[in-house]
Amino acid sequence: MKRLLLAAAALLAALALAGTLRLPDFAHAGDPAASDTIVVNGVGSIRVVPDEAGLSFGVESRGATAKAALTANGNAMRDVIAALREARAGDITTQYVSVWPVSEEGSTISGYSASNTVSATIGIARAGDLVDAATAAGANDVSGPELSRSDADRVFRQALAAAVANARSRADALAKAAGRSLGAITRISEGGETPVPYASAASAADTGTPIVPGKQETSATVSVTFDLR
Structure with a gap:
């Protein structure tokens, strides 16, 4: 068996030297x-x-207590949202609601402030009228516009x-x-x-x-x- 293996190896070596043993295609x-x-x-x-405008409308209110500030703020924001809907604004969405204590000099709390902000979109031709309607209804913080294409x-x-x-x-x-x-x-x-x-x-x-x-x-x-x- 050992002699057969040696003979086969010798034959393969001879063929390679003679150039008759072809390399596989993947070598190229x-x-x-x-x-x-x-x-x-x-x-x-x-x-x-752009044909659309995105705007944010906020209301900030004061009150002697946190509840009073939130109540006043909620009433004012309802008026603003009603004005936005009447102006046919779309995608009316609450962004955030917050309430915090207000301190005068020192650490004495003199009252509370509450804020509520909503965003809305509208056609660019009516964006200015929407700002006017929202501020007339009580919005005292307006930001934007973010302009985009529908x-x-x-x-x-x-x-x-x-x-x-x-x-x-x-x-x-x-x-x-x-x-x-x-x-x-x-x-x-x-x-x-x-x-x-x-x-x-x-x-x-x-x-x-x-x-x-x-x-x-x-x-x-x-x-x-x-x-x-």
Whole structure:
């Protein structure tokens, strides 16, 4: 048996030296032609005028006791919420409710303060009127607006399409400079969304608190891999 094994080993060695023993195909996986691709980043931007405004409305009230402050605050906030609903605001949501002692000089508690804040959204054309209605109803703390688009997903998809087109244009220029042409897309990865506000000459409403929407730029980035021909 030992002689047979030695003979087989000698035969394999002789075949290898003679060049008749073929290496397996996976030994050629490092061939440069297997990775003949180009990777390009693309950026797409879409500028749009916001059509929605998010605003926060707060009421702060004082009272001799915590209960008195909360009661006064609750009554005032109910009037504010009623005014928001009458103005057809949407997504009215309580943000927070708080009550705390008020001290004069020293550590003597002289009373209590209570606050309640709600948020709401409305079409940009009526945002100024909503601010006026809420403050007339008793809101004494207003913040915002947070401007947005009701069709933000559609706008971002447009930015993505523009980013892919930008990547293809850049890749085509690089390929031509190298004397090649583009093949199929083999991989796409998506970057993030970046809404950026821009000033605009858009006019505010003729009445009510003026709120000028300006423009927002939504940007998308992609990384695209192309085959090269």
